[in-house]
Amino acid sequence: MDGIDRLAPLETALEEEGLFSTRDDDDDALRIAFKCEGDRYFIVSYRDDPNFVMMGSGWSLPEGAERERVMRVMNALNARKKFVKAALWEEENDVLFTVELCLTTPEEARPHFGRLLDALRDTAAEFFVELRAP
Amino acid sequence: MPLLRDELARFIQSEGHRVEIAAAQGPSERAELLFRTRGYVFSVLVREAPPQFEIATAYEIPPWARERAQNATTLAGVATDVGDVRFTLAPNGKTFVVNLDCGGDLAELQRSFWTSVGRLREAGVAALERILDRSESRAAANKFIESLTRKE
Numbered sequence: 042m043d044g045i046d047r048l049a050p051l052e053t054a055l056e057e058e059g060l061f062s063t064r065d066d067d068d069d070a071l072r073i074a075f076k077c078e079g080d081r082y083f084i085v086s087y088r089d090d091p092n093f094v095m096m097g098s099g100w101s102l103p104e105g106a107e108r109e110r111v112m113r114v115m116n117a118l119n120a121r122k123k124f125v126k127a128a129l130w131e132e133e134n135d136v137l138f139t140v141e142l143c144l145t146t147p148e149e150a151r152p153h154f155g156r157l158l159d160a161l162r163d164t165a166a167e168f169f170v171e172l173r174a175p
Numbered sequence: 176m177p178l179l180r181d182e183l184a185r186f187i188q189s190e191g192h193r194v195e196i197a198a199a200q201g202p203s204e205r206a207e208l209l210f211r212t213r214g215y216v217f218s219v220l221v222r223e224a225p226p227q228f229e230i231a232t233a234y235e236i237p238p239w240a241r242e243r244a245q246n247a248t249t250l251a252g253v254a255t256d257v258g259d260v261r262f263t264l265a266p267n268g269k270t271f272v273v274n275l276d277c278g279g280d281l282a283e284l285q286r287s288f289w290t291s292v293g294r295l296r297e298a299g300v301a302a303l304e305r306i307l308d309r310s311e312s313r314a315a316a317n318k319f320i321e322s323l324t325r326k327e
Binding site for chain 1: 188190191192193210211212213214216289292
């Protein structure tokens with residue numbers, strides 16, 4: 042641990058994007074929670090792995106969604122989309138979209154924050170469009 | 176009774192966005208709420224009585240594509256395609272504004288707020304792309320004509 046607040050530049054990026062955010066740090070991790078256009082997102086960095094930063098969002102699956110179809114849509118997105126990883130979560134009722142970064146310095150992610158947030162948002166939107174497609 | 180501008184500002188803040196109330200002209204007059212999303216500043220014009228809301232955002236046209244007459248025609252064409260979204264080209268031709276009239280029902284506006292913002296964004300991006308496409312085609316055509324003329 043180097044005592045650097047790895048998430049501070051991302052808090053600044055959120056401010057520059059005109060978004061509110063809250064911090065919730067503990068002995069294990071640094072965390073930011075924020076909303077954009079009403080949807081909830083998080084950013085997390087673990088104290089024992091200071092180069093790793095993950096941002097993401099979690100969504101409930103529609104009731105009755107077929108697991109096989111969900112997996113097929115997620116797999117297609119994982120193969121096609123830049124940056125974003127999709128996975129089933131929480132006893133397979135939720136789908137989690139994450140962007141994982143390996144950073145040497147915390148500032149590296151700041152200029153790309155808008156692009157990464159767009160990628161997260163667009164992937165989630167495409168997931169639900171494709172899941173509901175006939 | 177709370178002002179519509181304050182209620183709407185609270186709603187946008189509760190959705191995660193910082194809001195600035197600008198150009199308020201007294202409690203019963205029009206006010207403009209400003210917020211950012213996806214790198215663009217949006218404004219909501221709020222009239223208290225009778226209630227009326229209008230969302231707008233502006234796009235900058237790159238200097239090489241600022242052919243005012245051609246862009247006015249292009250924007251009129253896009254406006255026909257996208258329905259009730261309006262485009263206004265600035266007199267200096269450097270920017271255009273995209274507006275959507277959202278009626279006067281606050282609850283309805285809140286329900287459809289991000290959909291409306293998304294419609295404006297899509298319309299603005301589509302208009303900008305068409306402006307750039309036409310400018311590029313025109314530039315390519317000019318270059319082609321110029322090369323032919325030189326050969327003569």
